[in-house]
Amino acid sequence: MDKGTIRKTVLSLWPAIVFYLVFSFSAIADDFKINLKASRGTFKDSVILTWTPADNASSYYILRSYNYDGPYVIINNVDDDDDDDPLTYTDKSVENGKYYWYKVKPLYLFIPGENSNRAQGWVTPGMAGGMIDTNEQLINVIGQIPHFHNVRNLARDRLITLPQPDAIESEIFPSSSEIFEWVKGVTANDHRRIGSDYSKKVILYLKEELKKIFDPDNKKNMNEVVHEESIPLDNVYTAKNWGLDIQIDDKTIDFPSFYAVNTGVRDVRFDGQFGGSYTGEMIWADDGSPGAFQKLDEAGVDFTDKIVVALCEFPDLPMGLMKDMFDGFYHFSDPWGWADSIFQTVPMAFARSNFPAEYDENIYPNSVYNLALSRNAKALVLILKNHPGDINTHWGPYDGKMREMPTMWVSQYKEQAITEYAKNGLSATVTLEGTVKPGEGKNIYVKLDGKAKIEGRPEEIILISSHHDSCFKGATEDGTGISMVLAQASIWSRIPLEKREKSLVFLLTDGHHYRGIGSEHFVNHNTDITSKTIININLEHLAAKGVIDNGTGDLVIEEQSALTMIFVNETPTGIATVIRMLKNLQPDRTVALHSTILGDVPPGEAGHFHMGAGIDFIHWIGYPYYLLTAEDTIDKVDVDLLSPISKNIAEMVGTFMLLPEKYSDYE
Numbered sequence: 001m002d003k004g005t006i007r008k009t010v011l012s013l014w015p016a017i018v019f020y021l022v023f024s025f026s027a028i029a030d031d032f033k034i035n036l037k038a039s040r041g042t043f044k045d046s047v048i049l050t051w052t053p054a055d056n057a058s059s060y061y062i063l064r065s066y067n068y069d070g071p072y073v074i075i076n077n078v079d080d081d082d083d084d085d086p087l088t089y090t091d092k093s094v095e096n097g098k099y100y101w102y103k104v105k106p107l108y109l110f111i112p113g114e115n116s117n118r119a120q121g122w123v124t125p126g127m128a129g130g131m132i133d134t135n136e137q138l139i140n141v142i143g144q145i146p147h148f149h150n151v152r153n154l155a156r157d158r159l160i161t162l163p164q165p166d167a168i169e170s171e172i173f174p175s176s177s178e179i180f181e182w183v184k185g186v187t188a189n190d191h192r193r194i195g196s197d198y199s200k201k202v203i204l205y206l207k208e209e210l211k212k213i214f215d216p217d218n219k220k221n222m223n224e225v226v227h228e229e230s231i232p233l234d235n236v237y238t239a240k241n242w243g244l245d246i247q248i249d250d251k252t253i254d255f256p257s258f259y260a261v262n263t264g265v266r267d268v269r270f271d272g273q274f275g276g277s278y279t280g281e282m283i284w285a286d287d288g289s290p291g292a293f294q295k296l297d298e299a300g301v302d303f304t305d306k307i308v309v310a311l312c313e314f315p316d317l318p319m320g321l322m323k324d325m326f327d328g329f330y331h332f333s334d335p336w337g338w339a340d341s342i343f344q345t346v347p348m349a350f351a352r353s354n355f356p357a358e359y360d361e362n363i364y365p366n367s368v369y370n371l372a373l374s375r376n377a378k379a380l381v382l383i384l385k386n387h388p389g390d391i392n393t394h395w396g397p398y399d400g401k402m403r404e405m406p407t408m409w410v411s412q413y414k415e416q417a418i419t420e421y422a423k424n425g426l427s428a429t430v431t432l433e434g435t436v437k438p439g440e441g442k443n444i445y446v447k448l449d450g451k452a453k454i455e456g457r458p459e460e461i462i463l464i465s466s467h468h469d470s471c472f473k474g475a476t477e478d479g480t481g482i483s484m485v486l487a488q489a490s491i492w493s494r495i496p497l498e499k500r501e502k503s504l505v506f507l508l509t510d511g512h513h514y515r516g517i518g519s520e521h522f523v524n525h526n527t528d529i530t531s532k533t534i535i536n537i538n539l540e541h542l543a544a545k546g547v548i549d550n551g552t553g554d555l556v557i558e559e560q561s562a563l564t565m566i567f568v569n570e571t572p573t574g575i576a577t578v579i580r581m582l583k584n585l586q587p588d589r590t591v592a593l594h595s596t597i598l599g600d601v602p603p604g605e606a607g608h609f610h611m612g613a614g615i616d617f618i619h620w621i622g623y624p625y626y627l628l629t630a631e632d633t634i635d636k637v638d639v640d641l642l643s644p645i646s647k648n649i650a651e652m653v654g655t656f657m658l659l660p661e662k663y664s665d666y667e
Helices: 003-033 134-143 145-161 176-186 197-214 290-298 319-325 368-373 412-423 475-493 517-525 572-585 605-613 639-657
Strands: 036-038 047-051 059-065 073-079 087-091 100-108 119-121 227-248 251-255 273-284 307-313 331-333 379-385 407-411 427-448 461-467 503-509 533-540 545-549 555-561 564-568 590-594 617-622
Touching: 036 100, 047 100, 047 119, 059 087, 073 087, 087 100, 134 145, 134 319, 145 572, 176 197, 176 475, 176 639, 197 427, 197 475, 227 407, 227 412, 227 517, 251 412, 273 379, 273 412, 290 368, 307 368, 307 412, 331 572, 368 379, 379 412, 379 427, 407 412, 427 475, 427 517, 461 475, 461 517, 461 605, 461 639, 475 503, 475 533, 475 639, 503 517, 517 605, 533 605, 533 639, 564 572, 572 590, 572 617, 572 639, 605 617
Parallel strands: 036 119, 273 307, 307 379, 379 407, 461 503, 461 533, 533 617, 564 590
Antiparallel strands: 036 047, 047 087, 059 073, 059 100, 100 119, 227 251, 227 427, 273 427, 331 590, 427 503, 545 555, 564 617
C-alpha cells in the first residue's frame, strides 16, 4: 500500500477515531460514580467486593493491597455483565487476621479508566485460642512490622485533623469514690458466674443503678428504661465438691488444688448431677507435650485409669522487645520507664500454652488434656507453671465446652512436691462433683437517642460496653469495667441533646467466661443497633494495680498500675483518638497497639462484636497477673484512677460524636 492510500485511509477513519476517544474519555469522566464496597468479616473464607458499574466499561481490573496507600496489585479481571448491577467479585486468596485494601479499575476496551474508591475488607476473624508457641508468635509479630508503620503513619496524619470535643462541665463527672461504690456493689458476692444466683443478684443491682441514672425521678417502669435479653444455656456448670488427696505411706494428705472449669462432666445423672471420686496411680508427664507422652508410650507406660500430672505453662509476652521492635507501638504511656529494657516480659496469665480454649468445634489433639484423655487417663492434674503467686484458682479454659475428664490446678509453688509424688507413682484421688443443668444468662443495655434519631435523620450509634460476669470476686475483671460503663451512662445522660448528635448504647453482656456467648447473642439479635454502630469502646479490667511475686508466693501491690493494652483495629480515627487520650492522661504501663498482635482479634468483648458485625473498636483492657483468680479483690483497684479514666473515655466518645454523618476512614 502506497503512502497516498494510507493517508486516505487514516483520514477516512479520523471521525471514528475522534468519536471513540471522545466517547472513551467521557465515560472515564463518569468513573467517580463507581462505589466499591468490601465485606467486613462477613464470610469465613473470602472477601466479596460489590460495585456500581461504570457506563460503557467493558471489564474491570481487581486491585488489592495490604496497605491503604498501596502498592496495589492486579489480582484478576472481571468482565462487565449488563445483567449485573451491582457487579461482584469474590476474593478467596485471603487469610485470617489480615486486612486488605481493594480498588477496581474500569477498562474501555483497551483504555483504562480511573480507579474506584478504596475499600477495606477481611474474612471472619477467629477468636484467639489454640496452642501457643512463643517462637511462632514472635515470627508472626515481626512480619507485621512494615504494615504497622503504614497504619501508624495514617493515624498520625489523622491526629492533625481530629475533631476536638468541647470540654464537659466538671460537675457532670462522677467522682472516683462514686465510681468505686459501683465496684463495691458488683463485688458484694463470691462471684458472678453466668446463670448463678449471685449473677441474678448483680443483674438486678445493675438494672436498678441504670434506672436511677436514666430515670432519676422514677417516672417509668424498669422495662421502659433498661432492656434485658435472655441468653438460653444448655449447660450451667456448678462445681460443689472438689479436692486432690494423695496417699503417702499410711496417711492421706489433702493437697491444695482447684478445679478446671467445665471439667469432670462424667456420669451425668438424670437430675444433672455429675462426677465423683477417681483414684489411680499418678504418672509424671513432664511438660505435657506430645514428645513427653510419646516417650512414656515408648517406655510401655499404660495410662488407663491413671492420674496424669504435668506442667501447664503460661507464655511470657516480651513487652520490652516488642516495644523496641514497634518503636513504641501506636503510643506507649510508660512514665516510669518500665518497658525500657528489652528483657521486660509479662506472663500471659490468661493463655495456657498446652491447654487452649477450643472455640466452635475446634479440637487440639496435642493439648495436654486431649493427649491424656486419648490414652484413657482417669484424671489430670496441671501445675500452673510460672503463674505469679502461690495460686491455684485459675479459671480456664472458659470456652463453654464441657469436658468429661476431671482436671485440677495446683500452684507452681507446689511443683516440687507433687512432681516427686508423681514420679514415685503414688496413688491419688481426684474428687470433682457438681451439676450441669440448663439455665440462662442475661444481657442488659440502655439506649440513649441522639439528635439525629430524634429529628428523623439517619442514625449512627456509639456502643460502650463491658461484661458483667466474673469467675470470682472480679474487682477488676470486670468490676471496674462495669463501673466505667455506668460512669459513661451517668455523664452522657446529663449532656444536653444538642451536644449528642449520635445515639449511645450502654451494654453489659453476660457469658464472657462462657465463650463470649452474651456478645454473640447481642450481635445476632440486635442488628438494628449493630448495623448503625460506628465504634465500639469496650472497657475491661481498668484501674488495676500492679503486683509482684515476693518470691514466697505472696502478691505485693506495687505503686504502678498493671500492664494495660488498648487494641484498635485498622481505623486511623480510632487510633488517633487513643493516641491523643493517652498523651492527655499519661497512665502507667498503658500501650495502644494493633489489634492482631495476639491473634485475629484481641481477647475480650470487642473481638466478638468485630467478628460478628465488623464493628470498629477501641478495646481498653488491663492484664493484671491476678486476672482469672480469687486474688482479684477490691484492694487491687486503684481508686484514684477511676474518675480520670472516665473523663478521658468521655472525651473519646465526644470525638466520635463530632464526626460528620457517614464519615469513614475507608473512603
